[in-house]
Amino acid sequence: MSPSLYQEVQHFYGRQMRHLDQGEHRAWAETFTEDGVFTANAHPEPQRGREEIEAASRKAGARLAEEGVRTRHWLGMLEVNERPDGSVEARTYALVLRTPKGGPTAVHLSTTCDDVLVRVGGRLQVKHRSVSRDDLQGS
Template sequence: MSNTQTFTDLYAEVQHFYAKQVQLLDSRAFDEYAATYTEDAEFQHSPGVPPAVTRTAILAELHRFHERFEADPVQRRHWFNGFVLEPQEDGSVRSTFYALIVHVRPGVREPEIGPSCVVHDVLVWSDGVLLTRSRRVDHDHAA
């Protein structure tokens, strides 16, 4: 958080960042989604899967993970809420929030709620752009 930025401004900026990020993910715009991470970012999203380290590895992991949906017309929606932001002395921001993943299939009226998760991020600014430096997703069912 910059010296002139209020906490309210920070909160709004982070929420907008996450809204853009999750829409990229849900639309399978993986190149653009991976670009919301630092080049040396660490990304751990599933239990038992080692973290992907670097933007290139994150992109590869996204493609690997979504192969399971190639024959399934599912639309996945990630719902983020309950943000707690903690500005750090080094200018980064620790962000913790809840995520629900919803699966919707054509012709099926009722959505399926996927995993319930707690997400732990570290956000940083690079050349005035907010990016994710690290993400760890803890699945509630795996606790």
């Protein structure tokens, strides 16, 4: 694994999470492949493809905007593994922080995030994401 790949993944996540937290729903969806899949132990069904991923983000964003809550997604403790086929396994811890207008900020969720990234037109995209919330143990 090259040092430049490691930081490229970090950079990618910085951009991706900013899209999510700023309600740039289309740009968020476009950080996934066309057929990207987003699964989570908190979701009854995976989100499949950019349309579903964008729609889910838009819905969640509208609810938070109504409540006047700002979210920040932090990813850290990155491990990267390059596969022979050129795809990239990227594992992170993810924290979701929420701040209502007037505060205070609170840690909303602690999760793990296991991605398979692929390169499309030179840029990384998420082909498969699996998010597991720490509070939903054994569920």
